[in-house]
Amino acid sequence: MKFIINRELLLETLQHVSKGLSQKTPMPILTGVKIVVTDDDITFVATNKEIAVQVKLERNEKVRLYEAGDCVVPGKYFCEIAKKVEGKDVDFTLFEKNSIKIISDKSDFTLVAYEKDDYPKTNFVASSEPIIIDSKELKQIVKETSFACATSETRIVLTGLNFKAKNGLLEVTATDSFRIAKKISKIAKEAEIMANIPSKSLDEFSKILGDESTLIKMYLENSKVTFEYKNIVFVSRLIEGNYPDTSHLIPKEFLFSAEFNRNELINAVDRTSLFSNLENLSIVKFVFSGDNKAEISSNSSEIGKVVEEISIVNQTEAVNFQVAFSSKNLLDALRAFENETIMFNFTGEIKPALIKDKENDSLTQLLLPVRVY
Amino acid sequence: MKFIINRELLLETLQHVSKGLSQKTPMPILTGVKIVVTDDDITFVATNKEIAVQVKLERNEKVRLYEAGDCVVPGKYFCEIAKKVEGKDVDFTLFEKNSIKIISDKSDFTLVAYEKDDYPKTNFVASSEPIIIDSKELKQIVKETSFACATSETRIVLTGLNFKAKNGLLEVTATDSFRIAKKISKIAKEAEIMANIPSKSLDEFSKILGDESTLIKMYLENSKVTFEYKNIVFVSRLIEGNYPDTSHLIPKEFLFSAEFNRNELINAVDRTSLFSNLENLSIVKFVFSGDNKAEISSNSSEIGKVVEEISIVNQTEAVNFQVAFSSKNLLDALRAFENETIMFNFTGEIKPALIKDKENDSLTQLLLPVRVY
Numbered sequence: 001m002k003f004i005i006n007r008e009l010l011l012e013t014l015q016h017v018s019k020g021l022s023q024k025t026p027m028p029i030l031t032g033v034k035i036v037v038t039d040d041d042i043t044f045v046a047t048n049k050e051i052a053v054q055v056k057l058e059r060n061e062k063v064r065l066y067e068a069g070d071c072v073v074p075g076k077y078f079c080e081i082a083k084k085v086e087g088k089d090v091d092f093t094l095f096e097k098n099s100i101k102i103i104s105d106k107s108d109f110t111l112v113a114y115e116k117d118d119y120p121k122t123n124f125v126a127s128s129e130p131i132i133i134d135s136k137e138l139k140q141i142v143k144e145t146s147f148a149c150a151t152s153e154t155r156i157v158l159t160g161l162n163f164k165a166k167n168g169l170l171e172v173t174a175t176d177s178f179r180i181a182k183k184i185s186k187i188a189k190e191a192e193i194m195a196n197i198p199s200k201s202l203d204e205f206s207k208i209l210g211d212e213s214t215l216i217k218m219y220l221e222n223s224k225v226t227f228e229y230k231n232i233v234f235v236s237r238l239i240e241g242n243y244p245d246t247s248h249l250i251p252k253e254f255l256f257s258a259e260f261n262r263n264e265l266i267n268a269v270d271r272t273s274l275f276s277n278l279e280n281l282s283i284v285k286f287v288f289s290g291d292n293k294a295e296i297s298s299n300s301s302e303i304g305k306v307v308e309e310i311s312i313v314n315q316t317e318a319v320n321f322q323v324a325f326s327s328k329n330l331l332d333a334l335r336a337f338e339n340e341t342i343m344f345n346f347t348g349e350i351k352p353a354l355i356k357d358k359e360n361d362s363l364t365q366l367l368l369p370v371r372v373y
Numbered sequence: 374m375k376f377i378i379n380r381e382l383l384l385e386t387l388q389h390v391s392k393g394l395s396q397k398t399p400m401p402i403l404t405g406v407k408i409v410v411t412d413d414d415i416t417f418v419a420t421n422k423e424i425a426v427q428v429k430l431e432r433n434e435k436v437r438l439y440e441a442g443d444c445v446v447p448g449k450y451f452c453e454i455a456k457k458v459e460g461k462d463v464d465f466t467l468f469e470k471n472s473i474k475i476i477s478d479k480s481d482f483t484l485v486a487y488e489k490d491d492y493p494k495t496n497f498v499a500s501s502e503p504i505i506i507d508s509k510e511l512k513q514i515v516k517e518t519s520f521a522c523a524t525s526e527t528r529i530v531l532t533g534l535n536f537k538a539k540n541g542l543l544e545v546t547a548t549d550s551f552r553i554a555k556k557i558s559k560i561a562k563e564a565e566i567m568a569n570i571p572s573k574s575l576d577e578f579s580k581i582l583g584d585e586s587t588l589i590k591m592y593l594e595n596s597k598v599t600f601e602y603k604n605i606v607f608v609s610r611l612i613e614g615n616y617p618d619t620s621h622l623i624p625k626e627f628l629f630s631a632e633f634n635r636n637e638l639i640n641a642v643d644r645t646s647l648f649s650n651l652e653n654l655s656i657v658k659f660v661f662s663g664d665n666k667a668e669i670s671s672n673s674s675e676i677g678k679v680v681e682e683i684s685i686v687n688q689t690e691a692v693n694f695q696v697a698f699s700s701k702n703l704l705d706a707l708r709a710f711e712n713e714t715i716m717f718n719f720t721g722e723i724k725p726a727l728i729k730d731k732e733n734d735s736l737t738q739l740l741l742p743v744r745v746y
Contacts, residue, residue, distance in 0.1 A: 106683065108679070108682075109677060267457070268479070271457050274453050274457065275482075303485065305483040306483075307481040308481070
């Protein structure tokens with residue numbers, strides 16, 4: 001087995017493939033990258049128990065294939081080598097007895113290959129009818145919602161993002177039962193699906209996606225989701241179980257709504273949570289007194305008190321009202337938006353509040369208030 | 374007690390003072406910044422057991438002093454506030470009962486002050502004859518030598534940098550007994566001193582020093598060193614004990630010398646140490662075979678082998694020779710230099726090697742080889 005590959009292309013390929021590498025595992029073979037060279041192409045594969053990534057490169061002037069074969073190379077070291085060598089190309093040869101030689105410029109590495117027969121089989125071929133999603137849109141969806149998934153595995157289904165497609169719309173929902181993030185997008189084809197994809201898998205896949213728009217094919221079959229993106233195939237297991245129906249939890253009528261400058265609000269909430277030792281437990285309280293500003297505050301008996309005044313850009317009516325939220329959840333929700341003005345819709349002191357972009361209805365962030373005594 | 378200060382000036386002041394703050398301490402008072410306002414100036418002080426920092430600001434249009442007094446404010450929170458508020462000025466008032474009010478723009482913080490009577494006394498006044506050092510030079514000295522100090526406290530004196538001044542020369546030495554870094558600088562005045570300054574103190578002081586040249590006064594008295602730099606006074610305890618005489622350890626005659634391009638050598642050694650799990654234990658071996666290049670290599674029985682070839686720019690004679698070093702110590706020594714070409718002087722396979730800048734004799738890095746079997 002022998003190939004010579006352009007170093008930058010190798011580095012890019014390994015950066016994508018390594019999203020599927022196990023960091024800590026009782027099975028060392030899962031820290032390896034499997035490489036298969038045929039007469040026509042070369043394939044790089046990495047997998048852990050959750051996800052699998054495959055990158056395929058056709059033979060061309062940057063990918064010179066001299067001898068077919070396959071092997072499993074220690075992933076971390078191969079990535080480091082590709083990063084640090086200084087040649088234009090990297091020359092890779094497998095000798096008998098599992099000995100790999102990697103040469104670039106004046107550097108000469110000898111590595112012990114893993115036993116290739118131990119490498120798990122992964123199926124990267126999907127044959128069902130795919131859903132087509134724009135890569136930029138998918139990246140955006142993940143950014144806007146995945147933070148709201150549960151991290152604890154008490155209710156395993158909540159650690160995933162729920163994908164639901166119907167009537168040409170894709171609805172993606174994340175909730176940890178204290179907040180909900182929901183995004184609705186248009187999809188090209190009519191398709192009907194329902195699947196729970198681990199948020200960690202999507203976070204990793206999202207890092208592979210570039211900033212430009214490319215069509216992604218998404219297949220659901222055999223309890224797996226398979227994404228085809230350019231020359232990359234990304235597979236993740238799905239989470240079994242029924243995802244809770246959150247639609248009836250999202251209020252449609254509001255007590256009142258207030259518009260804020262998003263950045264101003266983020267900075268004020270950030271300062272308000274300064275005095276908490278444990279950021280996740282910091283509570284920020286909003287007080288509306290019927291004028292064009294709100295007071296937001298927090299209190300720590302040991303350290304002190306913070307009071308911030310913030311302008312209300314616009315409100316449906318002037319009311320006397322107060323409500324409190326987890327600072328972290330509120331900041332997460334606010335940071336998911338991008339435009340200047342957000343609309344904060346309140347339904348009651350202990351009832352869910354909704355945050356929306358003023359100009360774009362597609363994203364909903366719901367927060368349950370915290371009861372303050 | 375009341376003052377209003379320009380926010381950027383406050384932030385800069387706190388960044389300097391906070392170098393003296395305790396991070397973890399059984400004495401919470403040491404995590405506080407002491408502030409003293411008089412009719413003419415305001416002083417900020419922080420101290421831990423090792424060092425103390427004082428910054429004094431005169432009354433001016435950026436520093437408006439309204440009422441004299443003193444208090445100790447929780448350091449971490451005060452720094453965070455100065456960093457995050459958005460007003461041009463910060464308004465600071467101490468009310469009775471240890472209650473501090475900090476107001477900037479629309480933010481209003483109430484903080485509980487520490488009990489000021491618990492704050493330790495520190496003497497920032499020195500009266501002996503100072504040594505004058507250029508701040509840029511001192512910063513450079515610390516960068517070039519302090520990494521070579523011992524980190525373990527087995528021989529406490531080796532955790533310090535030895536400062537020795539005589540005949541208008543300042544000689545600074547660091548050693549952990551496996552390597553020596555020594556820098557010789559000219560000083561303005563003839564002075565005779567000998568002191569061991571904790572390397573950690575100098576690392577912190579170094580962060581305060583700007584990039585421009587300013588004269589620093591350095592006083593040694595009462596087992597302390599006191600640096601006066603601009604409006605900042607930095608005090609550190611000294612380390613008691615006799616510093617070993619390293620001068621006879623530095624060889625003057627060499628078996629042979631080889632010149633290398635510094636960056637090329639750093640990159641090659643860096644790659645050679647890729648296969649070690651514990652970077653500190655990685656060993657790099659040099660083999661000279663009498664031609665214009667050297668081979669450097671390392672070996673890990675579990676992972677594999679790296680061989681690098683490196684050009685010798687120039688050498689005193691072509692010899693057959695091999696020697697091995699700790700990769701980490703070698704990289705530290707090489708990175709202390711700045712010019713393109715370094716001179717590696719060898720005295721024997723198990724005898725100390727010297728690294729010097731080709732153009733500048735002031736810095737010496739000595740490395741003890743590692744025996745390889």
